[in-house]
Amino acid sequence: MKTKTISLLTVVLIALFLNINSVHATANDIQHSKTITIKLNSMQCDMCVEKVTEAINSVEGVEKVSVDLDKKNATVTFNSDVTSKKAIEKAITSAGYDANNKKADPEAYDNLSGCCKKP
Numbered sequence: 001m002k003t004k005t006i007s008l009l010t011v012v013l014i015a016l017f018l019n020i021n022s023v024h025a026t027a028n029d030i031q032h033s034k035t036i037t038i039k040l041n042s043m044q045c046d047m048c049v050e051k052v053t054e055a056i057n058s059v060e061g062v063e064k065v066s067v068d069l070d071k072k073n074a075t076v077t078f079n080s081d082v083t084s085k086k087a088i089e090k091a092i093t094s095a096g097y098d099a100n101n102k103k104a105d106p107e108a109y110d111n112l113s114g115c116c117k118k119p
């Protein structure tokens with residue numbers, strides 16, 4: 001009987017410990033997760049959306065990307081321990097698109113399809 005009580009207590013303690021740990025991990029993730037909006041003024045069409053999304057997703061540490069063609073911006077959630085706004089902007093300009101006040105890489109821009117170039 002006594003052994004049973006102890007083992008039950010152990011199970012409860014382990015469960016409690018695991019629970020505390022997972023709550024802690026979640027709080028930690030939120031702390032290091034950052035969401036920013038990047039202006040994408042040179043985007044023209046759905047192909048641009050695809051390319052920009054792909055470029056942002058290729059950055060290690062990016063957790064969530066949503067590119068809006070009408071608003072001409074991207075909402076990006078990333079782990080600020082792994083990457084930065086600057087690194088994400090660089091990935092976009094390297095793909096041939098303007099990102100915030102940073103201009104597209106001219107060579108990458110030249111290689112874009114005609115429909116993706118500024119009118």
Ligand SMILES: [Cu+2]
Pocket residue numbers: 043044045046047048049115116117
């Ligand atoms: Cu396009």
